[in-house]
Amino acid sequence: MGDQTEMVHSFAEYWSIVAGCVVVLTYAKRRFNEPSGTNSKALPQAVEPLRYLYLKSQYKTARAVYVLASVVLYLLLLLPGPLIMSVSNIDPKIFPPQAWALLVALVLVGFVPNTANFRWVLTIEEELRRFVHERYFVPRRVEETISLLQDVSYDPPSAQTEMLPAPLRAAIFDGLKAPTNSLAYRWARTRMLMASLSQIGTGTSSLLTRADFEPFEKDFEYIQEKYDELSGKIERVIDSDLEVETERKLKAAVDALLDKIYAYITWGVRQRASTEGEINETLLTLGFDIPPENDISLFNVVFPAVLSVGGVAFVFSCLIDVLQAAFGNFEGKIATTVVAAFASAMAASVMYWAAVHLALSGRKDQIRRKVWHERSPICLVPIGIKAGLVTWAVIVVSTIVWHPILTWDSMYSSWRALKLSVVGSGGLPFSEWNYVFLKAASALPWLFAGLMVSSVIAWRLGGDVRKSDRSSQLRDALWLGCWLGVTASLASLLQTSEVEYLRSVGVTTATDSNAIPLTPSEIVWLTFSSGLAGFVCGTILGLKVPATYKMELQRPTGKVGSKALRDLLTLAERTTGTRAAAEEWVFSPNEELNGLTPAEGVRYRELTTGVRRLIQTAYRPVRSMPSVIEGGLAS
Structure with a gap:
């Protein structure tokens, strides 16, 4: 029963x-x-x-x-x-x-x-x-699109301007000719966008349909209400001299309204699009000068360096065993050595790939959101912490992959121990189910290795992009090699000390319960070899990653990136007057860009328009004087 x-x-x-x-x-x-x-x-x-x-x-x-x-x-x-x-x-x-x-x-x-x-x-x-x-x-993509529309130039298509009454069209054209930071320009842009949105669904515009915006009717009603409210205020004072405080408040109100309009347009465009490319095409058709995507390929920067790290880690691991055998301290087999070296190489490759990739992608994300400040600890610390946690997770996963039976036994025993403890049956001995947990805890010191690699890489990517010569490469290699060598030594020492201490108080896995404690000389050897391996891996990463990244900024490999840099150099040369001055401005860090170089800023479409405007405001155009050539005039 x-x-x-x-x-x-x-x-x-x-x-x-x-x-x-x-x-x-x-x-x-x-x-x-x-x-x-x-x-x-x-x-x-x-x-x-x-x-x-x-x-x-x-x-x-x-x-x-x-x-x-x-x-x-x-x-x-x-x-x-x-x-x-x-x-x-x-x-x-x-x-x-x-x-x-x-x-x-x-x-x-x-x-x-x-x-x-x-x-x-x-x-x-x-x-x-x-x-x-x-x-x-x-909503990050929506935020990015709003930020992009705030910066890019706007030239309404003739199909829309021709439908406007002549007085309104003339007023908008006059306003769009004003400086972009003026109240007249911002209000003209607002009036044109509102006129374009009012044409949707009337048969006069084929760019967007009313169905694209149906879910957002309440938002448009709010926009229309704010527009009517501002229109009465601005039209009365737009042609008069305003007090500074009054103009500031009106600009802020118009900017807030523009942000709502940009958001409304973004929602409707995303409603109908299937890809980001379609969104860009639609915005271009609406009159926004959307720069093309010309991101730097992180794969081309990271993969060659990480592949080299994996190869060196494999050779280094084999070499350590050879040295131990030469001194009579090696009792293993060749097959075991090769497999262990391969596992070590795979773990090192994935670990440092994650750290470097997170450094580059985290930096890129902050640049896109316009919060990156070159070499600022506030920007570097979040990148380092994230990379450190991922590095630790990679080591834990590597342990699981290479020891699946022990991992399964540990997890199954953990479940049994939990059930037995809940029903009051006493549970299981800790040594029968603690394998995964002790391995995860012992790997924690290596969190600092990932933190160090990502922080130093993100830091060394800044500065003059022309500094990718051999001496600069060696400097970067020594920086990262020394820092990672010291960090790896400390991580190894902490890990070994932690394991040995837990073993001394009886906290160990069932497989390690009969292991012989390490001697001080063995602990020193492990610490030294780990530090040496870290120095070698850091040297390789420092030698390749910053230089490759800067070379890509100086001589882009893609067509879009090459054209963007070429156009910027042409604009800078026309503005500064000489090619040398143009290159100096383009390739040097700029305070207005929070320490970025214009050559890097132009690779982000969120910054492209701002970089072009910056060179135009930083220098007054230089006009070349006519020169006499064989009795004629040439300019």
Whole structure:
């Protein structure tokens, strides 16, 4: 009879889990459309469903990722069910385990009130949703497009200007000729954009359709209301001399309105587009001078250096064993040496690839968001911390990959120990299930290696891009080699000391319980060899990465990048008067760009327009004097 009762309970628990999965699957699709951010600038009033801010090709993928992640989160919350019930002050006698599966599902989809007992579950779900939204650029892509439209030039197409009344068209043209920082220019731009938006759906404009903007009608009503309010104020004073404070307030009001217009245009354009390329084409057709994408290929910068690091790590690992064999301290086999060296090379390659890639991509992301300041600790620290955590994770994953049986035994035993401890059976000995946890803890010191590599790389990428010669390469190599060598030595010493201390107090894995403690000379040897390996790897990365990056800025390999640099040099030469002065300005750090060089700034379309304007305002145009050539005049 007892067996029958247990079977019934197991069957009921199984089907309650299945029912819970169905509930999570069904409502996760709807919950995904709820916004996870509070940025009113990038989000329309009608933010549900959020799919209006996605590209068509991205929406289904992003929602599938979120739904799958929600199911995984649901199952993870079920595993330690009795333990969580006790933490949440739920009496198992009143609330049986079979009902726990459905309760978790209802909490996760928001059906259960947000009480203190379950608020942490909702917080995890919201963070998960925010992560997926940001992973697929919502609302970051909208913010980037708004920022781009703020900077680029605007030349309305003739098809739209011809539909305007003659007095309005003349007033707009006069205003667009004014300086871009003037109130007249900003107001003329606002009037033209409002006139263009009012033509949508009337048959006079084929660029966009009314259906593209239907979800955002309330936002347009707000924009129209603010426009009418400003129009009465500005039209009365636009041609008169204004006090500085009055003009400042009016500019701020117009800029705020322009931001709402840019956001409205962005929402409508993204509503109809399937790719980022289509968005750029539509904005170009609307009259915005959108620079082409000409990003630096991080693969071309990172891969050759990391490949060299992997090869050197393999040779170095084999060489260490050869030296140990020469001194009679090696008892292994050749096959074991090769496999271990290959594993070491793979781990080093992936670890340093992640650190360098995060340094470059993190720096690039901050430049795009216009928050990067060259060699600023505030900018470098987040990059370093992220790279350090990824480096640590790579080492942990490497341990799992190369020791799958031990990992599986550890995880399975952990689950058994948790269940036994909850039901009061005493659990399992710590040594039977601690393998993964001890390996993860012992790898923590290597977090500093990733932090150091990414921070130094991001730092050394700055400065004059012409400094990519051999002496500059050697300087970068010594910088990174020395820093990484010292960091790797300390990481190895900390790791070894941690393992030896835990072993001395009886905390060790079952496989290492009978291992002989390391002697001081062996610890010194491990510390020295790790530091030497770090120095070699750092030297290679320092020798290749900064120089390759700067060479790409100085002589771009892609057609778009080459044209952007060539056009900038031509503009700078025409403005400064000489080729030498133009190159000096283009390739040197600029305070107005927060320490970036114009050669790098022009590779980001968010900065391209600003860089071009900067050279025009930094120098007064130099006109060449006529010269006499064989009795004639030439200019």
